[in-house]
Amino acid sequence: xxxxxxxxxxxxxxxxxxPDELHADLAVKIGLALGxxxxxxxxxxxxxxxxxxxxxxAAITQGLREAGVNVTDxxxxxxxxxxxxxxxQDFDGGxxxxxxxxxxxxxxxxxxxxxxxxxxxxxxxxAIRDRVLTxxxxxxxxxxxxxxxxYRAEYVQHLLGYVNPTGLRPMHILxxxxxxxxxxxxxxxxxxxxxxxSYMRETPDGTLPTGVPNPLLPENRAHTIAAMKATGADMGxxxxxxxxxxxxxxxxxxxxxxYYIVGLLAQSMLHAHAGAKIIHDPRLVWNTQELVQEAGGIxxxxxxxxxxxxxRMRLEDAWYGxxxxxxxYFKRFAYCDSGMIPWLLVxxxxxxxxxxxxxxxxxxxxxxxxxxxxxxxVNCPQDAVDxxxxxxxxGGCETRVDGLSIAFDTWRFNVRSSNxxxxxxxxxxxxxxxxxxxxxxxxxxxxxxGFR
Numbered sequence: 001x002x003x004x005x006x007x008x009x010x011x012x013x014x015x016x017x018x019p020d021e022l023h024a025d026l027a028v029k030i031g032l033a034l035g036x037x038x039x040x041x042x043x044x045x046x047x048x049x050x051x052x053x054x055x056x057x058a059a060i061t062q063g064l065r066e067a068g069v070n071v072t073d074x075x076x077x078x079x080x081x082x083x084x085x086x087x088x089q090d091f092d093g094g095x096x097x098x099x100x101x102x103x104x105x106x107x108x109x110x111x112x113x114x115x116x117x118x119x120x121x122x123x124x125x126x127a128i129r130d131r132v133l134t135x136x137x138x139x140x141x142x143x144x145x146x147x148x149x150x151y152r153a154e155y156v157q158h159l160l161g162y163v164n165p166t167g168l169r170p171m172h173i174l175x176x177x178x179x180x181x182x183x184x185x186x187x188x189x190x191x192x193x194x195x196x197x198s199y200m201r202e203t204p205d206g207t208l209p210t211g212v213p214n215p216l217l218p219e220n221r222a223h224t225i226a227a228m229k230a231t232g233a234d235m236g237x238x239x240x241x242x243x244x245x246x247x248x249x250x251x252x253x254x255x256x257x258x259y260y261i262v263g264l265l266a267q268s269m270l271h272a273h274a275g276a277k278i279i280h281d282p283r284l285v286w287n288t289q290e291l292v293q294e295a296g297g298i299x300x301x302x303x304x305x306x307x308x309x310x311x312r313m314r315l316e317d318a319w320y321g322x323x324x325x326x327x328x329y330f331k332r333f334a335y336c337d338s339g340m341i342p343w344l345l346v347x348x349x350x351x352x353x354x355x356x357x358x359x360x361x362x363x364x365x366x367x368x369x370x371x372x373x374x375x376x377x378v379n380c381p382q383d384a385v386d387x388x389x390x391x392x393x394x395g396g397c398e399t400r401v402d403g404l405s406i407a408f409d410t411w412r413f414n415v416r417s418s419n420x421x422x423x424x425x426x427x428x429x430x431x432x433x434x435x436x437x438x439x440x441x442x443x444x445x446x447x448x449x450g451f452r
Contacts, residue, residue, distance in 0.1 A: 031063020
C-alpha cells in the first residue's frame with residue numbers, strides 16, 4: 001500500500017488508477033495532510049464529471065475537515081473555476097478532483113494555495129506525500145465546517161471582462177466539450193454574447209461514451225471535424241475534460257496547432273498592454289518571438305509546464321504566457337491557465353480585424369511550418385537525445401532551457417522528456433520551407449526509433 005500510495009504523486013499533481021493507486025481512504029489522508037501543510041482555515045473544493053470524482057471529492061473534504069479546515073464545495077466544475085474561486089473569494093487554497101485527459105480508469109487532484117499559486121513537487125506536494133507515507137497526520141480538536149456554494153456567476157462575469165462586447169459581431173461557433181465539464185459554462189456565457197452556438201457532446205458524462213476528451217490526439221478530432229463541416233460554423237472549439245486547455249478549428253474543419261494560437265493571443269495581449277512581457281515555452285518559438293517583437297513586446301522563454309510558466313510570469317510580471325500544448329496563462333487570472341479566456345480573445349480578434357481564423361493563421365503557418373508534437377517511447381532517453389544531437393551535426397545554436405533545442409539558419413528542433421509520461425517529445429519548425437521541416441523531422445524520428 002505504501003508504494004501504491006506514493007505512485008499517484010506526480011511532479012505537478014496527483015494522478016493514478018482508481019482504486020489500486022488512488023482511492024477514498026488515501027484521499028482522506030491527502031486532505032488531512034494538505035490542510036496541515038497549508039495551515040488552512042478555509043478551502044474550496046470541486047470535481048470533474050468522472051464517475052469516481054464525487055466520492056474522491058467527499059473523501060478529501062473529510063480529510064480537510066479533520067485538519068480543522070472549513071470547506072466550501074462548488075460541485076461539478078472545471079479546474080479554472082477552482083482557481084477563480086480561490087483568488088476571488090480569498091480562500092487559503094483549493095482542490096479540484098480531475099484526471100483531465102487521462103484514461104477512464106484514472107483520477108487525480110490538483111492543488112493551489114492562497115492566490116491560486118500552484119502546489120507542485122518543489123512547492124509542497126512532496127511534503128504532503130511524505131506526511132501521508134509516514135502517517136504524520138495530526139487531527140484538529142474539532143471538525144471544520146462544510147458548506148456548498150456556487151461562484152459561477154462571478155466567474156462568468158470575470159471571463160466577460162476580457163473582451164469588449166461592443167466590438168463583437170454575430171458569429172457561428174461550434175462547441176465540443178467532449179462530455180467534459182465545459183458545456184455548462186458555455187451555456188452560462190451564451191446569453192451575454194452575440195454568437196450563435198452549435199453544441200455537441202455538451203452534457204458532462206463520466207462514462208465517457210465517445211472516449212476520453214483529449215483533442216491534442218489527432219485520432220480524437222474526427223467528431224469535431226465532421227460537425228464543423230456539417231454545421232458550417234465560423235469556428236470550432238473543443239476542450240479536454242476539465243477544460244483548462246482549448247483547441248481550435250477553422251471554418252473548413254482544419255485543426256489549428258496551439259503554437260499559432262499562442263502568437264494570436266500574444267498579439268491580443270500586446271494590443272491592450274503595449275510593451276508587455278510574454279512568456280512562451282521552448283518547443284516552438286520563432287513565430288511567437290517574431291510576433292511579440294513586431295508588436296513591441298518582450299518574449300521570454302521558460303521551461304515547459306504550468307508550475308514553471310506561472311512562476312516565471314510572476315517573476316517577470318508578464319501579462320500572458322502560452323504553451324503550444326494549448327495551455328494559456330493570464331496575469332489577471334492570477335497567472336493561471338484558462339480554457340475559456342483564449343477562445344473569447346480569438347473571437348474578439350476575428351471580429352476586430354474582420355478576418356476568419358484561417359486568415360489569421362495562414363501566413364504564420366506558411367512562414368513557420370511545424371511538425372506538431374510527436375511522442376516516442378524509447379529505451380534510455382538520454383542516450384536517444386545524445387544520438388539526435390550527434391546526428392544533426394555541428395553549426396547550430398544549442399540551448400537547454402528544457403531538453404535539447406538546436407537552431408540552424410533554416411530550421412530548429414526541441415526534444416525533451418515529458419514531465420508526466422515516459423515519453424520523449426519532439427517538435428520541429430522551419431523558416432518558410434515545409435519540405436525541410438518534414439525532412440528533418442523524419443531524420444530525427446529515425447534516430448529515436450532506433451532506441452525503441
